[in-house]
Amino acid sequence: MDRKIYLDNAATTYVSSEVLNEMMPCFNALYGNAGSLHSFGRSAMAIIDKARDRVKEAINANKSTEIYFTSGGTEADNMAILGVAHAYSNKGKHIITSQIEHHAVLNACRELEQEGFEVTYLPVDKHGLVSLPDLLHAIRKDTTLISIMAVNNEVGTIQNVKSIAKIAHDYDIIFHTDAVQAIGQIKIDVQDMEIDLLSISGHKIHGPKGVGALYVKSGIRFDPITFGGNQERGKRSGTENVPGIAGLGKAVELATKNYLITNKKLKNIRDYFLDKLAENVEYYQINGHMHQKSNAILNISFYGIEGESLLMLLDLAGICVSTGSACTSKALEPSHVLKAMNIPEDIAQGSIRFSFGTNISKADVDYVIEELAKAVGKLRAISPIQAGRI
Ligand SMILES: Cc1ncc(COP(=O)(O)O)c(C=O)c1O
Known part of the structure; x- marks a missing residue:
């Protein structure tokens, strides 16, 4: 791969x-x-x-x-x-x-x-x-x-x-x-x-x-x-x-x-990502303001799973993201940002930051969502927490 x-x-x-x-x-x-x-x-x-x-x-x-x-x-x-x-x-x-x-x-x-x-x-x-x-x-x-x-x-x-x-x-x-x-x-x-x-x-x-x-x-x-x-x-x-x-x-x-052109491209790709995500993955929440926010950053908590495990499965598929739950990706404490936003610790632990560049195509997003859905499914199958109950 x-x-x-x-x-x-x-x-x-x-x-x-x-x-x-x-x-x-x-x-x-x-x-x-x-x-x-x-x-x-x-x-x-x-x-x-x-x-x-x-x-x-x-x-x-x-x-x-x-x-x-x-x-x-x-x-x-x-x-x-x-x-x-x-x-x-x-x-x-x-x-x-x-x-x-x-x-x-x-x-x-x-x-x-x-x-x-x-x-x-x-x-x-x-x-x-x-x-x-x-x-x-x-x-x-x-x-x-x-x-x-x-x-x-x-x-x-x-x-x-x-x-x-x-x-x-x-x-x-x-x-x-x-x-x-x-x-x-x-x-x-x-x-x-x-x-x-x-x-x-x-x-x-x-x-x-x-x-x-x-x-x-x-x-x-x-x-x-x-x-x-x-x-x-x-x-x-x-x-x-x-x-x-x-x-x-x-x-x-x-x-x-170039910020206007860049932003338009980022918004298109981010919105496409969100549409595809909604079609293919269940039980998640988007952290951060829905409108007053950068088009480049999406922080998403997937219920019932650990962000680090998801990051690793995505990495195996060649997809590079950050966990939202760690302040530097090597620190395992919950993010001070999500904590300040009053996001419960178990939900913060399942968070991933996707940050986009203008070089990402819709085909790339299709691939990411396909791998994400697989990885989320795999992790939920072995998770003691039932995502739908959160
Ligand atoms: C909001 C913010 N401030 C400061 C920094 C630090 O910048 P640098 O990596 O250039 O020291 C970063 C980098 O992660 C950042 O995102």
Whole structure:
């Protein structure tokens, strides 16, 4: 069985040929250190400047200098949260985030708690949405930062980012959003949406791994978390990853330019998948908001079975998915996202995340559903729990 179908695009994506073409010269012909004063260095810096302009244009930042390159989404989130919390600690030491953030945000907040900050982790409703009254209620005089993700990586729910940002600003609080799963899925305009800081990752949008960016609106202060040669205007030391940055710039440009076409294709294939699923499989539920959600992510709980076992049977058939029940696919604890959405543990355990790319055809979906129906049937036949009774 050689057939391989990749439905794990929320974990990572392939690097597109346009992005690869942009990166290749940076590995050999243009290998300069962007910090060098000679022509090789200047060429490398010109590549970085071009990528910075591309990111600036894509998210409608005001200036290119509002973009800082990082080693990925995790570092961008860490820089935003630790950086702002530290820079404004004389104003207050209270941060608000949500229970369903990526661990790059949650664990940065835990770190702040160790340092004496207080963090409110807002609950979400059964669709994965943060409630605005809850947010208002959590705001205190000493709140300096609100960090709420734009699109959830496990269930795809899209938060009301613009309204959240507005509330933050009404109370003179800085607003950060993790947009790692949002770029290319929803329109991002940092000025219109009043976003102060925004995190991006390359490898979720057909760019390279190990590179990302943080947008910081000019005027917002943040302390660095790395110390060294003062690259990125002193905010992110370390020799710049020129090939990665070149690739990220191109990937962000393409993802935002093509987002309407991409979304249409993803919606078609996702809806086809759902129709076929309904025809061929019984006893499941879709987790996440039904409408206010990314077209790329489907999180489904199959009653009466273990997500890990289903993942393995699908893998044997060449189909690559993630379990929704594990926060990183190697951790077997129930997902903190599904837990926050109040999904009972036995149902959360049977959850699988299918995340689509535009390279998936209807014939691929037919094959996936056929194998899925077989695998679900097999697992239910040996399961002590009767799916129909849940
Ligand atoms: C929502 C979200 N934030 C942050 C990250 C971390 O990004 P990176 O893998 O580039 O560190 C991810 C990746 O899984 C993510 O999905």
